[in-house]
Amino acid sequence: MSPRRSVVAHVKNTYLNPTETFIYERIKHIKRFKGYILADKVKYRARFPFPRIYNLRKVGNVPRFLKRKKTAVIHAYFGSTAVRILPYKLKTNIPMITSFHGKDVSKKLREKKYRRKLRSVFRHSALVLTVSHHMKRKLVRLHCPPGKIRVVKTGIDLGKFPFRRPKPPGKGAKATFLSIGRLVPKKGMDILVKAFALVHRKYPNTRLIIVGKGSEASRLKKLVRRRGLKSSVRFEGMLSHRGVRRMLRKAHIFVLASRTAKDGDQEGLPNTLVEAMASGLPVVTTNHSAIPELVRHNKTGYVARQGDTKDLARKMKKMLRTKKKWRAMASKARSVVVREHNIRAQVRKVERLYRRVARSG
Structure with a gap:
C-alpha cells in the first residue's frame, strides 16, 4: 500500500450525536492513515472538530469522489450507514x-427491509467490527461469516480519566449516586429512580444525580415528584465531556440500569461505565447485553438483573454497606479498563486491520 493510498473514509449517517464520543475518540486517535468524514448530516461540529468533513449529499458523484480522495478503505459506522453507502461502494474497488x-x-432488526439489506452488507464488507463477544454472537446468528468478524473494544483516553481511590462519604455527608446516559427506555432510568426510592427509604442521607437528556425526561421528573424525591434527585441535563469528568470526580457510586426496551433497542457496551471504572468509582449495573463482559459481579462491581427494580436496589444498598471493598474493587476495575479499553491500543488494532484490508483491496 503506497503512502498516497493511505486514506480512510469514515462514513456516518449523522456526524456526530452527543453520545457518540467513543466514535470521535477512535477517529481522532488514528494517526497512520489520513482520514476524512463523509456524512448525510453534520451536527455538533464544534464539539467534535475534524479538519475534513464532507456532506454526502453535496459531493456529487460519490464513487468518483471516493476515488478522487484516493480512498484506501471505507469505514461505515453502524449497519444503517453501511446500507446507505453500499451502492456507492459497489461502483468502486x-x-x-x-x-x-x-x-x-437490536431495534433496527424489526425492519424487514433492513434485515434483508444486511445480507449484502455482510457479503460485501471485507471485515465486520463489533465492540463485544455478545454482539459477535448476534451477528453470527444473522448469518455474518464468523471469519469476517473482529471484536475491537470501545476505547477511552486514559489521561482524561485519571484514577482516584474511592473515598466513601464522611460521617453525616450524603452518599451520591451518579448515572449518565440518554433519557431513553434502554437506559432504564425509570428503574433506577424506583430503585433509588427503595434505597433512600433505608438510607435517607443519599442522593441521585442523573446526567443526560432525552424523550423520557418529563416522565422521569414526574416519577421523582410522585415518589417524594424532588429534594434528593437532581437532573443535570446534557453536559460537555469536561462536565462529565467533573461529575465523576464528585460522585461516590456510579449506577447504570440498562435494559432491553420494549421496541427491542439494546446497548452495545456503554462507554460511561468504562469512564466511571477508569475514574475509580465503584459501579452498580445490570446484566444487560455485553455489560457482564466489562463488569464482573463481586469483583469489579455489582451486577443486578436487568429490569428488576428490587434487585437493583439490593445491589445499591450492598454497595453502601461494603465500603471496605471499594478500594480493591475500583483498582481491579481500573486494571480491566487499562488492559481492554485503552484508546491507543484499540486504535492500533484498527490501523492494522485497515492496512490488511487496503493491501487486499
Whole structure:
C-alpha cells in the first residue's frame, strides 16, 4: 500500500450525536492513515472538530469522489450507514469495513427491509467490527461469516480519566449516586429512580444525580415528584465531556440500569461505565447485553438483573454497606479498563486491520 493510498473514509449517517464520543475518540486517535468524514448530516461540529468533513449529499458523484480522495478503505459506522453507502461502494474497488454498535443489531432488526439489506452488507464488507463477544454472537446468528468478524473494544483516553481511590462519604455527608446516559427506555432510568426510592427509604442521607437528556425526561421528573424525591434527585441535563469528568470526580457510586426496551433497542457496551471504572468509582449495573463482559459481579462491581427494580436496589444498598471493598474493587476495575479499553491500543488494532484490508483491496 503506497503512502498516497493511505486514506480512510469514515462514513456516518449523522456526524456526530452527543453520545457518540467513543466514535470521535477512535477517529481522532488514528494517526497512520489520513482520514476524512463523509456524512448525510453534520451536527455538533464544534464539539467534535475534524479538519475534513464532507456532506454526502453535496459531493456529487460519490464513487468518483471516493476515488478522487484516493480512498484506501471505507469505514461505515453502524449497519444503517453501511446500507446507505453500499451502492456507492459497489461502483468502486474500495474495500469496506462495517462497525456495529447496538441499535443496528437490536431495534433496527424489526425492519424487514433492513434485515434483508444486511445480507449484502455482510457479503460485501471485507471485515465486520463489533465492540463485544455478545454482539459477535448476534451477528453470527444473522448469518455474518464468523471469519469476517473482529471484536475491537470501545476505547477511552486514559489521561482524561485519571484514577482516584474511592473515598466513601464522611460521617453525616450524603452518599451520591451518579448515572449518565440518554433519557431513553434502554437506559432504564425509570428503574433506577424506583430503585433509588427503595434505597433512600433505608438510607435517607443519599442522593441521585442523573446526567443526560432525552424523550423520557418529563416522565422521569414526574416519577421523582410522585415518589417524594424532588429534594434528593437532581437532573443535570446534557453536559460537555469536561462536565462529565467533573461529575465523576464528585460522585461516590456510579449506577447504570440498562435494559432491553420494549421496541427491542439494546446497548452495545456503554462507554460511561468504562469512564466511571477508569475514574475509580465503584459501579452498580445490570446484566444487560455485553455489560457482564466489562463488569464482573463481586469483583469489579455489582451486577443486578436487568429490569428488576428490587434487585437493583439490593445491589445499591450492598454497595453502601461494603465500603471496605471499594478500594480493591475500583483498582481491579481500573486494571480491566487499562488492559481492554485503552484508546491507543484499540486504535492500533484498527490501523492494522485497515492496512490488511487496503493491501487486499
